[in-house]
Amino acid sequence: MSEAPRDKERVTALGTLLPRIDDHSAVVGVVGLGYVGLPFAVEKAKVGFRVLGVEQNPERAAKVNHGENYIRDVNDNELRELVAKGMIRADTGFDGVAEMDVIVLCVPTPLTRNLPPELSYVEGVTEEIAKRLRPGQLVSLESTTYPGTTEELMLPILERSGLEADRDFYLVHSPERVDPGNKRYTTKNTTKVLGAVGPNSLEAGRAFYTQTIEQVVPLSSAKAAELVKVFENTFRAVNIALVNELALLCDRMDLNVWEVLEAAFTKPFGIMPFWPGPGVGGHCIPLDPHYLEWKAKGLNFNTHFIALAGEINRKMPEFVRDKAHRVLNELGLAPSRAKILALGVAYKKDSEDARESPAVEVIELLQRDGAEIVYHDPHVSALREGNLAMESQPLTSELVSSQDLVLILTDHSEIDYGWVASHAKHVLDTRNATKGVQEHRERITLL
Numbered sequence: 193m194s195e196a197p198r199d200k201e202r203v204t205a206l207g208t209l210l211p212r213i214d215d216h217s218a219v220v221g222v223v224g225l226g227y228v229g230l231p232f233a234v235e236k237a238k239v240g241f242r243v244l245g246v247e248q249n250p251e252r253a254a255k256v257n258h259g260e261n262y263i264r265d266v267n268d269n270e271l272r273e274l275v276a277k278g279m280i281r282a283d284t285g286f287d288g289v290a291e292m293d294v295i296v297l298c299v300p301t302p303l304t305r306n307l308p309p310e311l312s313y314v315e316g317v318t319e320e321i322a323k324r325l326r327p328g329q330l331v332s333l334e335s336t337t338y339p340g341t342t343e344e345l346m347l348p349i350l351e352r353s354g355l356e357a358d359r360d361f362y363l364v365h366s367p368e369r370v371d372p373g374n375k376r377y378t379t380k381n382t383t384k385v386l387g388a389v390g391p392n393s394l395e396a397g398r399a400f401y402t403q404t405i406e407q408v409v410p411l412s413s414a415k416a417a418e419l420v421k422v423f424e425n426t427f428r429a430v431n432i433a434l435v436n437e438l439a440l441l442c443d444r445m446d447l448n449v450w451e452v453l454e455a456a457f458t459k460p461f462g463i464m465p466f467w468p469g470p471g472v473g474g475h476c477i478p479l480d481p482h483y484l485e486w487k488a489k490g491l492n493f494n495t496h497f498i499a500l501a502g503e504i505n506r507k508m509p510e511f512v513r514d515k516a517h518r519v520l521n522e523l524g525l526a527p528s529r530a531k532i533l534a535l536g537v538a539y540k541k542d543s544e545d546a547r548e549s550p551a552v553e554v555i556e557l558l559q560r561d562g563a564e565i566v567y568h569d570p571h572v573s574a575l576r577e578g579n580l581a582m583e584s585q586p587l588t589s590e591l592v593s594s595q596d597l598v599l600i601l602t603d604h605s606e607i608d609y610g611w612v613a614s615h616a617k618h619v620l621d622t623r624n625a626t627k628g629v630q631e632h633r634e635r636i637t638l639l
C-alpha cells in the first residue's frame with residue numbers, strides 16, 4: 193500500500209539521474225585522485241562526462257589543473273587535452289559536491305598490520321558528502337574495504353542528511369580492480385562487480401558503470417561486492433604463499449623452484465601460474481586479506497588460510513637476506529662488509545610503486561648486518577619507505593662491477609640482465625629475471 197508514493201519518488205529521483213547518465217551530461221565527482229582515481233577520472237571524461245575531482249593534496253590538485261600527469265597509467269596528452277577542454281578540474285575541498293550527479297570515492301584504505309582497518313578517509317569524505325547531499329545523487333565506493341563498510345558505515349552517515357538511501361539518493365560499492373601497468377586489461381575491459389544498498393541504487397550504478405565498462409556483474413548486496421574484492425586479493429596472497437613455501441622447500445632439496453613451477457604450469461587445466469619472490473608488496477596483497485581477517489575475528493571466526501599466507505609471505509625477505517649471506521660466504525666474503533647493489537625496489541615489475549615493497553625490508557635487514565647497499569630502479573628515483581632515504585644510482589658498468597653482489601629484487605623489463613651478469617661478480621636473482629641469460633650462468637644464483 194505504501195508502494196505508490198515510493199514508486200512516484202523513485203521515478204522522480206531516478207528519472208532525473210538516468211537520462212543524465214545516458215546522455216553523459218551528468219557531472220562525475222571523483223574523490224581522491226591517486227592510482228585509482230586519476231585514471232578513472234580520465235576514463236569518464238574521455239566519453240564526455242564532465243569530471244570534478246576532489247584531491248586533498250594541493251600539489252596534486254594543482255598539477256591536475258595544469259594538465260600535468262603524475263600517474264603512470266594515465267596518458268600525459270589525454271589528461272592535458274581533457275583539462276584544456278574543461279572536462280576535468282580538481283578542487284581541494286568539497287564545495288563542488290552539490291554540482292555532482294555521481295560521486296565516486298577512491299580514497300586510501302590503509303591498514304597497519306594487526307590493527308583494525310583505517311577507515312578514517314572513507315568516513316571523513318562521507319561526512320563531507322552528507323553535509324551537501326541532495327536528492328538524485330549516486331554515491332559509489334571504489335576503495336577496497338571489509339564487508340559491511342558501505343551499509344554499516346557510509347549509509348547511516350549519508351542518511352544524517354535527512355535523505356533516505358535508495359529512495360532519495362543511491363549508494364553502491366563497485367571495487368576497483370585495476371592492475372597498474374597492465375596493458376592488456378585496462379579499466380574498460382576488466383569486468384566490474386557491483387553491489388548496492390537497494391534495487392534503485394543497483395539500477396543507477398549499473399547505468400553509470402556500463403557507460404564505460406564492457407561487463408558489469410550485479411550482486412545482491414554491497415557487502416557481497418566488498419567480499420568479492422577482498423577474496424580476490426586473498427586468493428593471490430594464498431597462492432603466492434604456496435609457491436613461496438615451495439621455494440623454501442626447493443632450497444632445502446637443492447632443486448630449482450622455477451624449473452619445477454614452469455613444468456607444473458604446462459598442465460593446461462586445474463592449475464594457474466603464480467611465482468615466488470622476495471615477498472609481497474603494494475597497497476593490496478599484503479593488506480587487504482587482513483581486512484577480512486579482522487572482520488572475521490569480530491564474528492569469532494578464524495581465517496586460517498589468510499593468517500598462514502601472511503606468515504609465509506612475511507618470511508621471504510629474511511630468507512632472501514639469509515640466502516645473500518650464504519652466497520657471500522661461498523664467495524669468501526663477509527656479509528657484514530659486503531657491497532650490494534639492489535636491482536629494482538618497486539614491489540612489482542614495471543611499476544613505480546614501492547609501498548610495502550619487500551625490497552625495503554631486505555635492504556634494511558642487510559644494512560643492519562653491516563652491508564653497504566646502493567640501489568638502482570628505473571622507475572623509483574628516490575626510496576623513502578620504512579627507515580630508508582636513498583636515491584637510485586645510475587646503472588653503469590663501474591657500479592655493477594664494483595659490487596660484491598647484485599641482488600635482483602624486481603624484474604623490470606627494461607634492464608638488460610645479460611649485460612648485468614656480464615659485469616657482476618655475482619647475482620642473486622629472486623625473480624628469475626635472468627631466465628633468458630645464457631652466458632655467465634655460473635655467476636647467477638636463483639631464489
Ligand SMILES: NC(=O)c1ccc[n+]([C@@H]2O[C@H](COP(=O)([O-])OP(=O)(O)OC[C@H]3O[C@@H](n4cnc5c(N)ncnc54)[C@H](O)[C@@H]3O)[C@@H](O)[C@H]2O)c1
Binds near residue numbers: 313337368372
Ligand atoms: N593502486 C591499486 O593498484 C589499487 C587497485 C585496486 C584497488 N585499490 C584501492 O583503491 C583505493 C585507493 O587506492 P590508490 O592506490 O588510488 O591510493 P592513492 O594513495 O594512490 O590515492 C588516494 C588519493 O586520495 C587522496 N585523498 C586522501 N584523503 C582524501 C580526502 N579526504 N579528500 C580527497 N582526497 C583525499 C590522496 O591525497 C591520494 O591522492 C584503496 O582503497 C586501494 O586499496 C588500489
